[in-house]
Structure formats: structure tokens, C-alpha cells
Amino acid sequence: MSELGRVLRLDARRAALLIAVPLLTGIGIVTAWLSLVPGVAYWDNSTVTLIGSVRLLGPVAAGVAAWAAVRERGLDYLRDLSPRSPATGALLDMALLAAAAMIAYGTVTAVVTVETALRQAAGRPSALGMLAGAAALLLHVAAGYLAGRLVPRPVTAVAVLALAGAWAALRVPGASWWSLLPPAALEEVELFTALRARVLADQVLWAAAGTAALVLAYVAGTARRAALAVPLALALAATGVATARLHASGGDAAAPAPARPACRHWPLQICVHPALRSALPALMTAVTPLATRLSGTPGEFTRVVQRPAAEPATVAGGTASIHLDDALAPGYELRAVQQIKDALADPRACAVPRHPGYRGLVDAWLLGHRPPQIADATAARRFASWDEERRRSWLRSNFAQYRRCDLGPGDFRPPRKPPSRATNASGPSKR
Known part of the structure; x- marks a missing residue:
């Protein structure tokens, strides 16, 4: 048994x-x-x-x-x-x-x-x-x-x-x-x-x-x-x-919990959570043109860091902070660039812009998008005719208005030429 x-x-x-x-x-x-x-x-x-x-x-x-x-x-x-x-x-x-x-x-x-x-x-x-x-x-x-x-x-x-x-x-x-x-x-x-x-x-x-x-x-x-x-x-x-x-x-x-970031250092310094280090090449490619166009303005940055979702995206002191979704869904690098661009605006002043539409021309250029259609066709045509260097120079001069969403038709007029020196028709003075 x-x-x-x-x-x-x-x-x-x-x-x-x-x-x-x-x-x-x-x-x-x-x-x-x-x-x-x-x-x-x-x-x-x-x-x-x-x-x-x-x-x-x-x-x-x-x-x-x-x-x-x-x-x-x-x-x-x-x-x-x-x-x-x-x-x-x-x-x-x-x-x-x-x-x-x-x-x-x-x-x-x-x-x-x-x-x-x-x-x-x-x-x-x-x-x-x-x-x-x-x-x-x-x-x-x-x-x-x-x-x-x-x-x-x-x-x-x-x-x-x-x-x-x-x-x-x-x-x-x-x-x-x-x-x-x-x-x-x-x-x-x-x-x-x-x-x-x-x-x-x-x-x-x-x-x-x-x-x-x-x-x-x-x-x-x-x-x-x-x-x-x-x-x-x-x-x-x-x-x-x-x-x-x-x-x-x-x-x-x-x-x-703190995390030692994963970084790339050229041409910008970009640092992300080490679990998302695979995002560094795409972020570098997407963010560099925006950083170049903002060079010389109060919104310029040479460093990009990923921050927790609870912290706001900011641009200050040469550093831009961004958020990335954990799954790196398609288009994450474009969303990061959009966050930096949005952080340049004064939220209180931009809540009700005085001249809607003009800032969109500059936004489209900064992001590399097709410019929008606005009512002021003359300003849109003039801005489109400027080369890259002139646009950057213009933005350095008008960044305060851009930040406050206060750009108007007068800001897109061609700069006045400085007055030429008057020449003495009688020739050089005699002593």
C-alpha cells in the first residue's frame, strides 16, 4: 500500500x-x-x-x-x-x-x-x-x-x-x-x-x-x-x-529621486534622464536651429535640460528646460522645441494680444514652419523677403515686443536709413 x-x-x-x-x-x-x-x-x-x-x-x-x-x-x-x-x-x-x-x-x-x-x-x-x-x-x-x-x-x-x-x-x-x-x-x-x-x-x-x-x-x-x-x-x-x-x-x-543625466555637449549641451538617452540625437537636431535664431536675444540658450513634469518649462540664464513623455512618442523632439518657444512668451501679456497674428510670423520662422496667413499682407511679405541674418538682427531689436505679444505693423517697417553727412558744396574750408 x-x-x-x-x-x-x-x-x-x-x-x-x-x-x-x-x-x-x-x-x-x-x-x-x-x-x-x-x-x-x-x-x-x-x-x-x-x-x-x-x-x-x-x-x-x-x-x-x-x-x-x-x-x-x-x-x-x-x-x-x-x-x-x-x-x-x-x-x-x-x-x-x-x-x-x-x-x-x-x-x-x-x-x-x-x-x-x-x-x-x-x-x-x-x-x-x-x-x-x-x-x-x-x-x-x-x-x-x-x-x-x-x-x-x-x-x-x-x-x-x-x-x-x-x-x-x-x-x-x-x-x-x-x-x-x-x-x-x-x-x-x-x-x-x-x-x-x-x-x-x-x-x-x-x-x-x-x-x-x-x-x-x-x-x-x-x-x-x-x-x-x-x-x-x-x-x-x-x-x-x-x-x-x-x-x-x-x-x-x-x-x-535624483538621476545622473545623460548629456551631449556639441553644439549645445543637452541633458536628459538616462532612461531617455536615445532621444539625444533627435533633440540636438531639432533644438539647434531655434538656439541659433535666438542667439544674442534675452531668450538665447546654450543648454537644454529635461525636468520633471511637475516643473514648468522655462528659458532663463542660458538654460532651457523641457519635458519629455516617458514613452518617447513620435514627434517628441518637435514638442520639446514648441515648449521652449512657448516659454519665451509672457503668459500674462499674451493672454489678450493687442495685434494678433504678427507674433505668428516670428513663431513660424523660429520653428521652421510655413508662415501663417495674416490680414497685414504687406508685413508678411516684407518679413518673408528678409534673409536669415536680417531676421536675427531684427529679433534682437524687437525681442521685448515679441515676448509681450505686442508686435504691430510698425515693427515690420524697413529700418530708416541714417542721415548722410552733408557735404560742403564750397569745398574744403580755408584757413
Whole structure:
């Protein structure tokens, strides 16, 4: 009977593994790959992707574990013939399912890590983030398996899958502190911010303590060992502490973080977040003509820096600050040039310009666009006839009016020639 029980248990476990490992691996890779931010290799966003994949991996793993537990329940009469504790077989099965889930999660982690590293990644990998995802996945496996043991019905696996899916889906990223409970629903990490290590550590503690509490409660009830009440109480207390700490965080998992910029130094100095270093050539090409045309004016700049989205775009002291979208959507370099041009205007004075249209002529030239049609065809024709050097000289003289959106028809008149020196018709004076 002992040999028969061992064979039957191995057969049941093998079937669960053959389904669990490829199923979880495939779901995890697809979920993580679709969640990666295109064009950006930022380790914190890769961590968010891994943790986010557990929101789908977890319910599936819990359902598979519950299904395996229901199948294994039919072999308990064989385990009763062994002198071992009745909880031993369940713990071994749970450990085997947990190992299968970790193999799948490790494969997903390897794919995300390689994909991020190959794109000149910025920041640093977070071991705590990887552990937070792994701990949340183990919690689902334990909860699903124990549910299948306690309610050995075929419908249990479906119920576990539905409940775990609802637990993951009901929370919205960034909505409240509930979103930080494993499996966490985290927002995409913007550049110049990073995940807080304390939040990740609390998630690891919450999931690990919750798993320990479930297992200890099951073993204590099955083996009837009162001594397990103390570690069970400690596990519950750790879960409570982690919950309180996550509540105190207010649902914000990220915080501002400095980043050493990636720069190019010729013909301008352009510096961006290191995750966006691939944008430097296009930015240099797009921004240099504008910098050249503004040379010699109060709006001239020789340095361009990327700043966080919360800070305004400015041009001051020879430095222009810009914003870039994290995904580097097509046209990002043109939007950066537009931001610099817009920063040259006085927002209060330009709210209601006295002579609308004239500034558009200058804007089109600065941006390299086709000039707009304005009512004053004479001014438009005259400005179009000037060469590049004359336009730059004109802008240096009229930059104050341009900045205040106060350009008018008189500003586009040809400059008056200086009066010529009068010559003495009688010839040189005699002494």
C-alpha cells in the first residue's frame, strides 16, 4: 500500500506541474511584455511590471493549486496508513506547487530583466520588488491549495479563481492605500521618481506573514498542536503591522529621486534622464536651429535640460528646460522645441494680444514652419523677403515686443536709413 500511495501521489503531482509551469509562464510573459513602457528602459517600471503580472498570475496560480488540492484529497486514505503527521502530505504538495509557481515567476523575471538590460537601462534593479511579486504569488498558491483542501469540490477551483481575480481587479493603481496590498496595483513610475523601498518591504512582509498564518492555522487545526498558536499569533501581528505601514504610506508607492543625466555637449549641451538617452540625437537636431535664431536675444540658450513634469518649462540664464513623455512618442523632439518657444512668451501679456497674428510670423520662422496667413499682407511679405541674418538682427531689436505679444505693423517697417553727412558744396574750408 505504501508503494501504491507513493505512485499515485507522484502521478497527481506530475499532472499539476505539467499544467501549472507552462500555463503560468506563458501568462506571466505575455502580461509583463505588454505592460513594459515602450522606448524606456527604467528598472523601477520593470519592477512595477513584475509586480503587476502577479495580478493575473496570482488568481490563475490559486485556481491551479485549488484544483490540485481537490485531486489530492482523494488520496488521503493512503496517507492515513503512514505514521507521519496528516499535514505532512499537504505541506509537501503545497511546496511542490509553490516551486512550480516560482519557476514560472523566475522565467518571467528573467525575460523582463534581459529585455530591460538590452535597452541601456537606467536606475537599479530592485531585489525587494522581485521579492514582493514572488511573495504575493506564494500567498495565492497557499490560499488556493488550502481552500481546495478544506472544500474538496470541483467547483472550488473556479470559486477560488473568481475570488482571487476579484481581489486583484477591485483595486485601482494609485486610488488608495488598498492598491498597495499584494498583489499590488502600482502606477507607472514617472522618470525622476523611484519606488519607495519601505513600501516594497511592507508588501513582502504582508504577503509572507499572511502565507505563514494560513499554513500555521491549517497545520494547527489538522495536527492539533497548541504550540503553533504562538507563531500563528506572531504571523498575524506581522500582517497587521505591515497593513498599518501600508496605510500610513497613503497609497503613494513612488517618491522623487535624483538621476545622473545623460548629456551631449556639441553644439549645445543637452541633458536628459538616462532612461531617455536615445532621444539625444533627435533633440540636438531639432533644438539647434531655434538656439541659433535666438542667439544674442534675452531668450538665447546654450543648454537644454529635461525636468520633471511637475516643473514648468522655462528659458532663463542660458538654460532651457523641457519635458519629455516617458514613452518617447513620435514627434517628441518637435514638442520639446514648441515648449521652449512657448516659454519665451509672457503668459500674462499674451493672454489678450493687442495685434494678433504678427507674433505668428516670428513663431513660424523660429520653428521652421510655413508662415501663417495674416490680414497685414504687406508685413508678411516684407518679413518673408528678409534673409536669415536680417531676421536675427531684427529679433534682437524687437525681442521685448515679441515676448509681450505686442508686435504691430510698425515693427515690420524697413529700418530708416541714417542721415548722410552733408557735404560742403564750397569745398574744403580755408584757413
